[in-house]
Amino acid sequence: MGMTVTEKILAAHAGKESVAPGDNIWVDVDVLMTHDVCGPGTIAIFKEQFGQNAKVWDREKVVIIPDHFIFTSDKHANRNIDILRDFVKEQDLPYYYDVGTDNYKGVCHIALAQEGHNRPGEVLFGTDSHTCTSGAFGMFSTGIGNTDAAFILGTGKIWVKVPETMRFEFTGTLPPYIMAKDILLQVIGDIGVDGATYRTMEWAGDAVYKLSMEERMTLCNMAIEAGGKNAVIEADDVTLEYVKQRTDKPYTIHHSDADAKYYFKKTYNADEMVPMVAKPHSPDNKAAVTECTDVKLDRSYIGSCTGGKLTDFVAAAKLLKGKKVVIDTFIVPATREVEEDLYKTQMDGESLADIFKNSGALMGEPSCAACLGGPKDTFGRANSNEVVISTTNRNFPGRMGSRQSQVYLSSPYTAAASALTGRITDPREFLNN
Amino acid sequence: MKKTIEGQAYVLGNDIDTDQIIPAEHLVYSLTDPEEKKNYGKFALSGVPQESAGLPDGNHAFVDDGKFESQYTILIGGKNFGCGSSREHAPACLKIAGIQAVVAESFARIFYRNSVDGGFFIPFEFQTRVVDEINTGDTILIDVEAETLTNKTSGKSYKLKSLGEVIDIIEAGNIFEYARKTGLIPR
Structure with missing residues (x-):
């Protein structure tokens, strides 16, 4: 065998x-x-x-x-x-x-x-x-x-x-x-x-x-x-x-x-895949992004081992370049190397870090940060009843801090698209333009 | 290893994750300092949403305000108990709060392993779904050798799944004692 x-x-x-x-x-x-x-x-x-x-x-x-x-x-x-x-x-x-x-x-x-x-x-x-x-x-x-x-x-x-x-x-x-x-x-x-x-x-x-x-x-x-x-x-x-x-x-x-x-x-069949989210409060509570476009958001969070690597930020930057976020948006590189790459990597003459700053997003220091809530002063921690779209890995009750918060898990594309509209948004709305 | 375990049940539902068992903000305390580690008892199960805290009614505090131990000593759970993080603070906080056994429909792998290897308590599994037949506060008797659970309040008895191969580690006390007993590490 x-x-x-x-x-x-x-x-x-x-x-x-x-x-x-x-x-x-x-x-x-x-x-x-x-x-x-x-x-x-x-x-x-x-x-x-x-x-x-x-x-x-x-x-x-x-x-x-x-x-x-x-x-x-x-x-x-x-x-x-x-x-x-x-x-x-x-x-x-x-x-x-x-x-x-x-x-x-x-x-x-x-x-x-x-x-x-x-x-x-x-x-x-x-x-x-x-x-x-x-x-x-x-x-x-x-x-x-x-x-x-x-x-x-x-x-x-x-x-x-x-x-x-x-x-x-x-x-x-x-x-x-x-x-x-x-x-x-x-x-x-x-x-x-x-x-x-x-x-x-x-x-x-x-x-x-x-x-x-x-x-x-x-x-x-x-x-x-x-x-x-x-x-x-x-x-x-x-x-x-x-x-x-x-x-x-x-x-x-x-x-x-x-x-x-x-x-x-x-x-x-990979060709048939569509942008997905996991709704609160479980990673298996799946829905297509197109089913959730009426969900209003308070926050977009892009970071962690799951969604805070260079590839994840290149994806986010494609959408955020030249635009303004309309909700609090947190960018947390997983590591110093990823952080350095945000400054080194250019997209049409602008670094990813500048794209994020100019979009109005906030950049934090490399660490696990608010992916798992952490101490009260953690960057990006949900401290109230925020509705969050996040590139992290878990949306259990209270995972990102407050038990009153609600977390939707998504790809960096979807989290960035949603940051631009304030509701859960299909990245195709921006990527196809 | 105790032959029987008797106590009051605290009942939880499916997919009780480690963030509900012990929220990450509390993972900063020492697990060895006798005073500091009491905080794990204080905050055990503090992440469980109110409506599902102590089923079927909910809104039962596991540990009363100002206390470090629970009046409940047997946890009853549904499917996938202890899913999520590898934090050993999860079984540890339950033990510090006074839990002597967790009986669930099924366990997440790392929580189960931590419970056994760390010797915190015995993680038993029901043979069928029983969680809906036990109320928080019921008096429970577990016969460890016979592998049965009796709800003395309702009078119903249930056969538990056999502990299988991990019984040797449970009987030894923890993974270190097991390894000493079997000669893998010196005494």
Whole structure:
């Protein structure tokens, strides 16, 4: 029996010829990532279990990326950064991207990619549910809690139940006004918020392989919103082109076998995709944008690991260029690199940053910011009954702050089009002009 | 591992996500400092919308104002309990608030795993949909060995799903104790 790409990666890391869904195996971990919200708890458990003077299993394999509560006056949040800093110093960890220094990056999932920590064939665990983003690189990656992370810190191993795989294939060509986010919202809406629980979401098909790495990351980012354990896209030339610019470390490319067994397979015609939203308060509460054009908005938010990459801002800038937003519009680059690119990237002689500023949008510093609400002084946080359209990943009650707010999830195209009208707006109204 | 767990039920619906269990603004507190970690009890389930807080009526505070522990010790949920973030603060805050078992129709993967590996409480699953047959405040008895749940208020009993392979970790206490028991890490 053949294996899927996920099964092959897990087998290789368990020292086994083959594995099958349902097997409980111990795998060797290539990278453990943590951040400011879960790092301090992880460190405390690590010390409690392995001793105050214990050393991490491999200092080259630990990556610490503070990104959640960064630009805040909250004293506990700032204390948590100090805990990370002390641990990094004590353990002499080479991969720490400290707040307030030139080495600060921003949102961990995008920083992992940009700093060369995502490599095909590897196994990466992170104390953040959107760690599934890294699956875009043809690797196994998933989110874990503090206890599992502390276990890995001490041993370099963790147990995994091999997931069944669901394959989503997109044939044909995506229309120019469709982004990876629209595909995701369609698929999550189709299978539901627990439609992929314990399973792998494998993305495939010509339309997927035509996507850039950033768009592939978006596609893998929200597997968790369907309950998925991981997402994966087989590595190809697009992957290698990106990886080679970021790291010299070796990697292994795995392909799913033709006779691999899938729990579920579905083929979509990419040409038929339409701009989608997820209505409050669940990522699977799908609707076509055209069904929601009477929804009045107070705010548009473009940012996060899901919707705050350069590709996302190029899309937004296409619509906002030379125009004025009519509602509060927040631009939050995922990382410093994305932020720098907003100044470097020109569109008809104007930088993306200038396009946003001239449109009346507000620009924030790279971090998770209001995607998950955060401390009260977080940039873009919903503090009242705002109706928000957002390129982020979750619209649970109170996710962006206030329990009274309502969040619609959309692509950057749709969020930008909506910023120009103050109601949910189909990007085709502007892109076709 | 306790043989039986008895307490008052607090009932929630489907898709209770980790932002409802513990809103992100509260994730700043230490999980180890004895005084500071009490805040997790105080804010446990504080993100649940009023109308669905303590079903079927709603509007039941899980933790009363000024308190750090709940009068309810058994959580009853619908489908996909604990979906969303990987924050271990979610099972931790429930335990700090005094929860001894969560019984749901189904769990999201990371929350389930965190509950077991961290040894916070036993995440049980019903064999069918039962959440609509239990009211907040009902007295619940769970027989851990027999894997049954009895609603002493209504008199109805339900068979729970077998804990399967995770029983070894639950019996050991947490993933570390399990690994010590099986020789994977030294004692």
